[in-house]
Amino acid sequence: MSTNRPIKILHVVGAMNRAGTETMLMNIFRYMKHEGITFDFISYSQEEAHYDREIMEMGGRIIRLTKTNSVKAIYETIKHYGPYDAVHAHTLFHCGVALLAALLAGVKIRIAHAHTTSDDTSTLARKVYTTIMRPLINALSTQALACSEQAGRYLFGAKKVQKSDYTYFPNVIEYEKFLSKPEASVNRFKMEAGCGKNLIIGHIGRFIAAKNHEFLLDVMKYAVKKEPAIQLLLVGDGDLRAQIEAKARSEGLTDNIYFAGIREDVAAMLHSMDVFVFPSLxxxxxxxxxxxxxxxxPALVSEAIQPEADLRVGLVSRKKLSDGPKAWADEIIELSSQKETNTSKIKAGFETNGYSLPKAINALIRLYNPETGGAYERHIDHLF
Structure with missing residues (x-):
């Protein structure tokens, strides 16, 4: 393969822990590294994150910064560790800081990526910050990406999503790894959790306010009245975990809730569930x-979940949070017998809705290096 030099990208993140955006980036990096395409990551966490070690093993760097709004710190990072073909920022309105540093450092490709539809804008200082940053991001980015239309509108504004330098970029996963049920792993986990043949509902996500774990516990109070053997599986960790554990004890739900922590065997966790519950704010x-x-x-989700995440294969049901925990509990029990076993149907849902990892990787390569990206693109295809 003849290119002048390997493509080298700097991603700006909060920390590379196991979460949606970070997992997607790792899915992409694992394939890109086969062709010598390197990712470095600016992280604002001083603690080792979940993916840090794997990133370094694949030849990437974790560059830890402490001053979150320092243009100078990012500029000096780019000059010291670069040159970079692109700077790709994932840090909401902080993207403006990263893109300004990239411009000053001479980086031609500057990408802002929208991953959420809300933020804490309750304080005056935060409102002023977002008011300044949105036009700065739009002025400095050479490409704006968003995982959903609503996320794009939130970060960039309604006008931006109509322009040619805006692209809907679906969050992609290696869905083939989830299609087959890992029977042995599922059985081991059920023994570990002591849930056996119980009706299992589950949630995977960080223990933060947006994930609405408290509402899940309220749902469980009603669910156990109808199905005493029901089990709630909570996978993940976070600042609010201790608070949720305390509430579970005070509500007398300890025997019906299993806190699994951060897990590598996500497919086994999901295949163990009869219903996935997603009541995010x-x-x-x-x-x-x-x-x-x-x-x-089958999944029961709140109105906050973006429509792009529904593959239209009959597995996603929506309910408003205002319907209340009892209505959610009733719906969950009704959905518990509706698993889909037709993997061909599910696979077609992913492809039809654009969730193709090869296509996503090739699209990013073209953005990162328009001149030589095509040479890489032809080689990436053979990895799948």
Whole structure:
């Protein structure tokens, strides 16, 4: 393969922990590295994140910064570790800081990527910050990407999503890895959790306010009255975990809830569930909902989940949070017998809706390096 030099990209993130955006980036990096395409990551966490070690093993760098709004710090990073073909920022309105540093450092390709539909804008300072940053991002980005139309509108504004330098970029997963049920892993987990043949509903997500774990516990209070053996599986970790565990104890739900923590065997977790529950207050897309559908698990989601995450294979049901926890509990029990076992139907849903990892990788390569990207693109295809 003849290119002048390997493509080298700097991603700006909060921390590379196991979450939707970060998992998608790792899915892409694992294939791109086979062709010598390198990702470095600016991280604002001083602690080792879930994917840090794997990134370094694949030849990428984790560059830890402390001053979140320092243009100078990012500029110096680019000059020291570059040159970079592109800077790709994923940090909401902070993208403006990263893109300004990239412009000053001479980076020609500057990408802002929208991943969420809301933010804490309750304070005056935050409102002023977002008011300044939105036009700055639009002026400095050479390409705007969004995982859903609503996420794009939130970060860039309604006018931007109509322009040629805006692209809907679906969050992609290696869905083939989820299609087959890993029987041995599922059985091991059920023994570990002590849930056996119980009706299992589940949720995967960080313990943060947006994921609405408290509402899930309220749902469980009604669900156990109808199905005493029902089990709630909570996968993930986060700042609010201790608070949710305390509420579970105070509500007398300890025997009906299993806190699994951060897990590598996500497919086994999902295949263990009879229903996936996603009551978020806001979401950019909801990558884990794609994983749940890949496993054939019916899902009950809030109105905050973006329509792009529904593969239209009959597995996603919507309910308003205002309907209340009892209505959610009733719906969950009704959905518990509706798993989809037709993997061909699920696979067609992914492809029809644009969730193709090869296509996503090739699209990014063309954005990262328009001049030589085509040479890489032809080689990426053979990896799938």
């Amino acid at each position: 806001y979401e950019g897309l909801g990558l884990v909902l794609l994983e749940a559908q890949a496993c054939g698990v």
